[in-house]
Amino acid sequence: MRIKDDFYPTPNGLIKTALDQFHFIQQIERLKVLDIGAGEGVWGKVLRHIHPNKRFEITGSEINSNFNKPIDYDHWVIGDFLEGYFARESFHYIIGNPPFKGVEKSIRLAFKYLRPYGKMLLLLPIHFMHTEIRVPLLTTDHRPKHIYFVNPRPNFTGGVGNRNDYILVEWHGKHSPYLTTCSSLAWDRKWKY
């Protein structure tokens, strides 16, 4: 059974390890970050915690109006991400654990909002790759720079029967010239913030 709106909060330790792999550029202007399906705002919270000296402008997109704007976010847009609220925006970084419903459409839309040399880092269930229409997203259309196999397996449902494995996919730019590399991403369940 799926939880309403696919609300599966990401463990802080996993977000920290994920964001530690991500190289944030040094620059004077604020770095614009978009979190798709931001929920309680944990990605933005950990991002600010591990990079206290960087100037971020963080936008959260969230469908559930019960979630209020978290303190770490500069902008909070309630609504369906697929409606295209960010058509006039362009982000340096797009991050998060997006809802699985409509995920392929969400990723294609996110690429429209990504700056040409922007980066995107998304946590996805590995079965994302098991559907033919999604394969081009990871091969020809938007080839990732790197895929991390997340280890240990995060338990989003709290039950013992959770057998879903997850990947973190990192894209650099809209049309990456790289060949995709892969590695394991070991994270610490005990890390809390």
Ligand SMILES: C[S@@+](CC[C@H](N)C(=O)[O-])C[C@H]1O[C@@H](n2cnc3c(N)ncnc32)[C@H](O)[C@@H]1O
């Ligand atoms: C897998 S949860 C992740 C929550 C949070 N980012 C985290 O990592 O803990 C996905 C989130 O996306 C939200 N969501 C679902 N469908 C959405 C949509 N169409 N547009 C925007 N947010 C959506 C859900 O309410 C939920 O908070």
